[in-house]
Amino acid sequence: MLKSMGQLFFSSGLQNPKFTAQQSKGEDYEIRTYHTTNWVSTSVTGMEQDPAFNTGFRRLFKYIQGNNDKKCKVEMTAPVTCMIDPGAGPACESTFTTSFFIPEEHQADPPKPTDADAFIENRKELTVFVRTYGGFTNSESSREELLKLMESLKRDGMKFKEAPFYRAGYDSPFKLTNRRNEVWLIKDEEEKA
Template identity: 35%
Template structure:
């Protein structure tokens, strides 16, 4: 009986450790093959499923983020308001007084249905470092909260330059049009505006638009399989 109990305890411990390793597997070093991060040590990792000349399909494992909402007429204004709150959090404005470095990318959830002349609610999220994916410091600002992103496949369109309201909407529209042509199903309620670079970086910037896949991902008529 004792041997059986020890065996069950060992299996339970192994399962727990496996779950913890899965929880942090989505955050890894920025020098990995699946990284567009050039200014941070850790980056959100992904598996490339397929690629067309108009978009990519990626798989992301579950991950934890710290988030906040901002009401604004333009994405840039809302993102700036929310960014300050989140930056204060990683700079020590938490109950533990912990300071940690920025990760990448930064996500902005952008609602699709916005009435003309009414502000939208933008949700900005910072990826938590691998060391804090399981037990993140508690925010002192009650406008901050944690978001657990599930395993998901996403359609991705990449572009350079600056992630402004007009450019983000333009590339969301172009991705939307490409997915419609391909007969792809995806979440129409919102898309993600995704930025990898600090405002101080002037050249070789990388931004993305994401739509979350519904059902089986579609690679179009001429996919290029992931290596």
């Protein structure tokens, strides 16, 4: 029952990492604490977010298609996250780490990537501020939504880290309507709850 409700809520029918919702001061964002989980990840450095994300996505798609030490297909999950760690200056390369959540059945012993550029990431518990938006996303729209999230958090006196930040997508590129995208800012844990 709960799983079917979650699938209906997230609309994709794909497995999602578990989180605990926190009380939010604003109506225009959520606060989630994601539990410790394993993800398969790959990092790409570059100047442009969209080509780096596409490169990372293709690498990880090969992993779930069987490019791993167990040569097994791994179920697609959602969201696909991209952690953006901006370079030190305007002409500096940023690091884009694209990640797929490892499905529950592989969490305890994830297949190891055979691509040297992919790795298993044990993501520790993480509290993030989340802004959800629709449509097809790109670096420009995710940046606009990130700025709106920052404004909301400043309005409410919430403490957050400006970098790195996440962009998250829940839908196949073939889904044309009712798309779900998110931007995440990491809660600054110096703040006492």
